[in-house]
Amino acid sequence: MPLPFLTADRVFDADAEDIALPFDDHDSWRRPYRPGPWRVAAAATLLLLASFVLLAATIITFAGSLSGATLCFALAAVVIAGALRLLRVGAWVSRHGVRRVGFFRTTTVRWKDAAAVRTVQQPVKWLGFPRTVQGQALIVVRRxxxxxxxxxxxxxxxxxxxxxxxxxxxxxxxxxxxxxxxx
Structure with missing residues (x-):
């Protein structure tokens, strides 16, 4: 089953003339980069955990406790949904604007509402944890x-x-x- 949100449409080619906008359909939302190894590893770990919870739910079902099995199936569904949402987190672009997809919240800024998009040096969160380190961030300056x-x-x-x-x-x-x- 193809998961289009996991990969960019084309591999980056330094010699290509259309590096900046390598997608054919500019109306659909695209992530212009691949998810990083930390994000993929966290999602894979969550999916592994979900598989164990589903196995436990199956065993509980055969043991005859339907309420416990239902709870385990619901927990597995939440973990799977969380893993898939984690893979969608990031910056997405289209002809309509730029979208910052977070785990719980998505914010979209239309291009005409953005004064600038630029890279700045500032304290940034390390892997999303509260600890901050000096780094670079891509920010949108709104009008x-x-x-x-x-x-x-x-x-x-x-x-x-x-x-x-x-x-x-x-x-x-x-x-x-x-x-x-x-x-």
Whole structure:
């Protein structure tokens, strides 16, 4: 079963002329980078946990306790939904704007409502934990002045210890901004 939210449509090619906007359909929401190994490992661990919970639910069902089995099946469904949501977290772009997908909340900023999209040096969260370190963050400056959490940072689960991938992703998102904010 293909999972389109896991991969970019095309592999990054430094010699290609259409590096910035490599997608054919600019109306659909796309993540211009692949999920990082930390995010994929966390989701895989959650799915492994869900498989054990489903096995336990099956055993409980055969033992005859339907209320316990129902609780285990519900817990497994929540863990699976959490793993899939974790894979969707990140920055998404389309012709309509830029979208910051968080675990519990999604924020969309239309290109015409963004004053700028730029990379800045600032304290950033390390893997989403409360601990902050000095790093780079891609931020959206809104015309209204409302603050928005960074789209991506070089210390999040997608780009920790992957500086080159962070640069490619931020360049790609900034190129989408250049293309559509002015139009």
């Amino acid at each position: 209204s002045g409302e603050p928005l959490a960074p789209l991506v940072t070089d210390h999040n689960a997608d780009f920790l210890a992957r500086a080159e991938a962070f640069e490619r992703a931020t360049d790609s998102i900034e190129a989408w901004d250049d293309e559509y904010r002015s139009s």
